Amino acid sequence: MLDFLIFFAIAAISGMGLGGGGLLVIYLTLVVGTPQIIAQGANLAFFIIAASFSTLYNAIKKQIKWKITLTMSASGIILAYLGTLTAGNMDSSILTKIFGAMLILGGLTSLLSTFSKKNQNQNI
Numbered sequence: 001m002l003d004f005l006i007f008f009a010i011a012a013i014s015g016m017g018l019g020g021g022g023l024l025v026i027y028l029t030l031v032v033g034t035p036q037i038i039a040q041g042a043n044l045a046f047f048i049i050a051a052s053f054s055t056l057y058n059a060i061k062k063q064i065k066w067k068i069t070l071t072m073s074a075s076g077i078i079l080a081y082l083g084t085l086t087a088g089n090m091d092s093s094i095l096t097k098i099f100g101a102m103l104i105l106g107g108l109t110s111l112l113s114t115f116s117k118k119n120q121n122q123n124i
Contacts, residue, residue: 003032011050022103029096036096037087 010024024046028039058064087095 007046011046022106025099026103036092036099040087040095040099 006027007024010027013023024043025036025039028034028042029036034042055064
């Protein structure tokens with residue numbers, strides 16, 4: 001039951017565009033004990049389902065720029081395939097470290113961006 005509640009919360013966060021997938025991988029690897037590569041695969045399947053509902057909602061509200069979306073998707077398909085091949089042939093410990101580094105870098109970038117915007121607003 002706890003897993004269901006956690007997955008529900010992560011889906012809600014993903015629906016807001018806040019990157020809930022990273023949280024799911026962290027939960028699956030650290031709490032459940034799932035190997036990194038399996039957690040990433042589960043995250044991708046989970047994300048497809050969760051994102052489908054968010055996409056439908058945003059499409060109905062006409063909040064999607066389809067030309068940009070299709071361009072990004074085309075390159076994303078190719079790069080996702082290459083990334084999957086790379087991750088599948090990589091040692092799990094290296095993959096875990098790369099994932100952790102990306103989460104830290106993303107968090108720091110977001111944090112610094114917030115401070116930068118706050119300073120810009122004060123200077124206006």
